[in-house]
Amino acid sequence: MARGIVVVIASVNRPRELGRWVEHIARQTLKPCEMIWAVTSQADLPEGYELGSVTQGFSILECPVGLTQQRNRGLAHISSDPEYVVFFDDDYVPTASCLADIVRAFEIMPEVVGLTGTMLGDGICTCGIEYEEARALVERYEQDRVFPERPSLEPWEGLYGCNMAYRAAAIEGQEFDENLPLYAWQEDVDFAVRVARGRPMGRTDAFAGVHQGIKGGRGSGRRLGYSQIVNPLYLLRKGSMKWRKALVMASRNVIANHVRSARPEPWIDRRGRVVGNWVALWDVARGRVDPMRALEL
Known part of the structure; x- marks a missing residue:
């Protein structure tokens, strides 16, 4: 059995999307042993949440601006001994079984060190997907959801940063490259390739969600x-x-x-x-x- 799974979310200027993760986690059939929000200021947080707070496996960190720095601070803050670490974007909407499916996929494929899931919708190249539409896509998928007997693995040169899961042992000692500033375009590919070192990783049908592709907070x-x-x-x-x-x-x-x-x-x-x-x-x-x-x- 897995020791547990940690969720790390880096966010800037999206308090509404970040706040929805309280509901996302509440819906999960498998709860994380820790959830970490890595933000840059109080303004990034939904109402009722405070910088520096730590309660029952839920931590809110104040970090320098920059996706790589925020994710690194999140990694460094992990206090449990998880078997898996998953990075989600704040505007990713997971299925209710997402975390359980990630763990199950890793257990079925012990040679795999990193996974990214199936996109039920991705608004990154469009004007974005509204939350209500994203939830509808997830709910329709969940109605007929059957976990695959043998999850697929499509080899990728990197993983998709909005939903990338790793074995904790595989990323031990690794950091995101802080020479890639701000939105840190392609940091997900760089990190994944360095972690892989010839070991299998890629996209799978084992877990799924919607990436809204919200345009706020991305910079100039x-x-x-x-x-x-x-x-x-x-x-x-x-x-x-x-x-x-x-x-x-x-x-x-x-x-x-x-x-x-x-x-x-x-x-x-x-x-x-x-x-x-x-x-x-x-x-x-x-x-x-x-x-x-x-x-x-």
Whole structure:
């Protein structure tokens, strides 16, 4: 039997979404041995919750701004001896059996060190999915839910940061790269590749949920546009991303931002991203590949 599972959630400027995790956890058929909220200020918290509070396995940490720093503080704060650690985004809506399904999948596949689940809906590339719609997607899925006799495992080069679960032993001594600032684009891939070291991990049908893709709290288009170019090249130098993937990822973003900047989506600062792309390309041409430079934009 598993010793337990810890849930870590990093959040900035989304008190409504973060507060819903109280309900999400209450619905779980398997409760976590700890839940940790890593936030940057009191303003990130729903009403009635205070920075620094620790009650019955529920901790609220005040952290420096930045996804990697927040997740690292969350990891460092784990006080139990869990067998599994799962990172969720604040706007992820899990099924009621999500945590139990994660544990069951790991027990069935003892060789696997990391898993990301099935997306019932993902609003990251759209205007986002409203909470009521997300709950409806989850409830429809739960009506006919049957845990697979043998969960699937689709190998991935990395895991999806909104819902990534690890064996605690596999991530012992590992940290998220704090040279990837703020939203820390591609930090999930970097972390997963370093953890894997040739061991199996990937996407599975064993657990599921909806990623709302809320647009608040993500920061400026210029900074993200800069990270879209520099972060993949930085990871290429580190060895946690293959050159083909880095090139395709950076090129695809440059093309999309330029093509769509004439008629940008209301929820995306395409023109800001274009500016960030060009600043990044100029820096790369001068031999400067430093993700922290995004903080200067």
